Amino acid sequence: MPASYENHRAQLKAILKGWGMPEANAETTAEILSWADLHGVDSHGISMIPGYDGLRRSGRAKMDVAPTIVRETPVSALVDGGGGLGHVPAHFAMGVAIKKAKTVGMAAAVVKHSAHFGAAGYYSLMAAKEGLIGMSCTSASGIQVAPTFGKQARLGTDPWSFAAPSADGTPFLLDMATTTVAAGRIRNKANEGLPTPDGWVLDAEGKPSNDPLVAKEKGGFLTSLGGSPENSSYKGYGLAVMVNILASCLSGATLITDPMHTKKPVGMDIGHFFMAIDPDIFRETGDFQQDVQSFMTALRATTPVDPAQPVMVAGDPQWKNAAKRMETGIPVGPGLLNQVRQIAQAAAAPWLLD
């Protein structure tokens, strides 16, 4: 039976503490990872634990670090992540952006010297919960995307996220990789023995392929959103570049195109970007949230192709998943569960997921 959200979250925290992460950092990191699992963003929750364990063991992500502001103005902060996992500095940086935006009207914070920060949507949502517009993005750690017309990996999934508060309390929450699909969906096709649809992957020569093994095992690539030049993959490619300009060029983190990026002997140097905007600098209090609600209500009321599949707005699948999983627990596949159990044992953490 799936473990409850509370146990799931406690398990993650116990492992992180077992890795030597201080109490407060473990609390924040477990909160963000379990948020992803609760909301159905399975690629960014407990499934990251084996990868994070690898980063920790190889010394590429420290467990006992605190983010510091190294430069700031009333509307901005540059944060040094200290070479740890990204969740704590990302949470800290968005917190700084929110605080400044509440004073000045808008603010941005960027992070350098960081690593994978989990689900980008979590941080945008922090702003929306405070009545602000939130934006967040990060350079990816895996380099697996060839730019349009190219046959060489230069970019990653480089996600973009945007959230806005709504009067009814259900925010708009867009959280998207700038690739057509994430690697996980391709892996699922391979596991099922199915071909990938047109537009998902390219082979090592940069030609379209339907082989789910081509992108990872055979030297091929993920496609940028759009999928092919004919279907405007330059847009997904352009968005990935935008994400890297905001996250890495603004923060001074290592560029994703720098081949040292994955070879840096100690620590990682990924960049993140966060922004918060107070709508009240433009509108009377509450008017923006009312318009967001009207807009989302109108979109949800669009006549559906199939009445069994109503039109949603970004975020709706996540709220639905969270409501369901809060009731029925958070499912974790047996293979992953076994891996995590071994990692928990090795970290001398209690086991809470049976």
Place this chain on the structure above:
Amino acid sequence: MPASYENHRAQLKAILKGWGMPEANAETTAEILSWADLHGVDSHGISMIPGYDGLRRSGRAKMDVAPTIVRETPVSALVDGGGGLGHVPAHFAMGVAIKKAKTVGMAAAVVKHSAHFGAAGYYSLMAAKEGLIGMSCTSASGIQVAPTFGKQARLGTDPWSFAAPSADGTPFLLDMATTTVAAGRIRNKANEGLPTPDGWVLDAEGKPSNDPLVAKEKGGFLTSLGGSPENSSYKGYGLAVMVNILASCLSGATLITDPMHTKKPVGMDIGHFFMAIDPDIFRETGDFQQDVQSFMTALRATTPVDPAQPVMVAGDPQWKNAAKRMETGIPVGPGLLNQVRQIAQAAAAPWLLD
């Protein structure tokens, strides 16, 4: 023979003045329209003249208006476009955002009570030319996109643009409709008697189609970037919603989902959004521009699939077009040229394009 850029621009200005637009407004509007034609953005230059003439004749866009700031803070401005074409208020609003960003570090300006503003990229580029990051977007005027899983038009091409300065003087410039393709590319297929590729259009039932006439003439729809639910059209759809939240919910303009939007008896009420960020609030002067240049240089050096088609970054096609057209003039098809000639005659404007 195509007219020179100077004549092309002078022709546009003469028509706008013939329509009763004040000198300064005509200068700005002609500058922005001819920028689009010079840079190969043919859908947003002189080809808009017949449509603008229709808006003018029907009283839906006034010619003699001045934008005004109706609310502001050190980091923000809300601009009333006055019910005219969008170019002048958009140019004004981005100018305000740039000025404030140079003082405070970042700023945003939104416009309501406006109409079509031309190419979004022009405004982002204004910021990049001043050494700032620029963002701009606008609600669309045409409603022709069904949200993912829907079969009812709710959204438009709702473009997003982002620009960043580079040390070598050639900025990064992303300017993209959030649909898979713009209506013009579908029209081109129809003109050539060719089917549209998979993912471009949906029929009136919301099913995928390859009929280039289906979206416009047969009650169908353009697709959101991604093209199908399987290929993540929710991402293009989500970006379109983000664009409308920034452009219309923040400014208080009429929502694109409000059916009165196209029926408003007098004037239009489209919203726009502009933002400028000074990278020097995060980095030492020049470091950001150096990193943007390194990043773009690395991307352009990606091994190409076809050596005859090198990898580009967003903006490169525009700079190439501008260099060529500055030499050889700006081509305008005979049908459009005739339409514009008649409009010029009716406006008692001199004819400069022969």
